[in-house]
Structure formats: C-alpha cells, structure tokens
Amino acid sequence: MSNYHFERWLYKTVFGFFLIAGGIFCMYYFLSHFMRKDWLLYGLICSAGIGIGVYLLSSAAVNKVKSDMIKKQKVKQQSG
Numbered sequence: 170m171s172n173y174h175f176e177r178w179l180y181k182t183v184f185g186f187f188l189i190a191g192g193i194f195c196m197y198y199f200l201s202h203f204m205r206k207d208w209l210l211y212g213l214i215c216s217a218g219i220g221i222g223v224y225l226l227s228s229a230a231v232n233k234v235k236s237d238m239i240k241k242q243k244v245k246q247q248s249g
Contacts, residue, residue, distance in 0.1 A: 174236040178229050185225030192218030 192215045199211040 172236050172239055174232045174239060178232040178236055181225045181229035181232065185222045185229060188218050188222030188225065190222075192216070192222060 195211075195218065196215040199208075199215065
C-alpha cells in the first residue's frame with residue numbers, strides 16, 4: 170500500500186514549482202509586452218499564480234513531514 174501523503178507531496182511540489190515559475194515568467198512577459206492601462210489585471214494574475222504556488226509548496230512540506238512520520242512509525246512497529 171502506497172503512502173497517500175507521499176503522493177500528495179510529490180504532486181503539490183511539482184505544481185507549486187510550476188505555478189511559481191509560471192507566475193514569474195508571466196510577470197516578465199507582461200511587463201515587457203503589455204504595458205497598458207489594465208496592468209493591474211496582469212499583476213493580479215501573476216501574484217495569484219505565485220501565491221497559489223507558495224501555498225502548494227507549504228502544503229507539500231506538511232505532507233512530506235506526515236509521510237516521514239508514517240514511515241518512521243512503520244519501521245518502529247516492524248522492529249519492535
């Protein structure tokens with residue numbers, strides 16, 4: 170049986186890094202190509218991507234700790 174928290178950690182880490190990288194890429198792209206009146210909308214899109222990415226990475230860290238605790242508990246039960 171696989172560890173559910175380990176799988177969630179992997180997915181959230183990958184998606185978090187992609188969202189942060191995508192948000193930063195969009196920020197540079199929008200700043201260089203779309204300097205218009207609606208720059209605020211583009212700024213909100215970029216900050217939302219980065220913010221969601223940071224949230225996913227912090228949530229992934231919690232899932233990683235839970236996964237490690239489950240592994241440690243299984244090893245302890247098998248040896249003792």
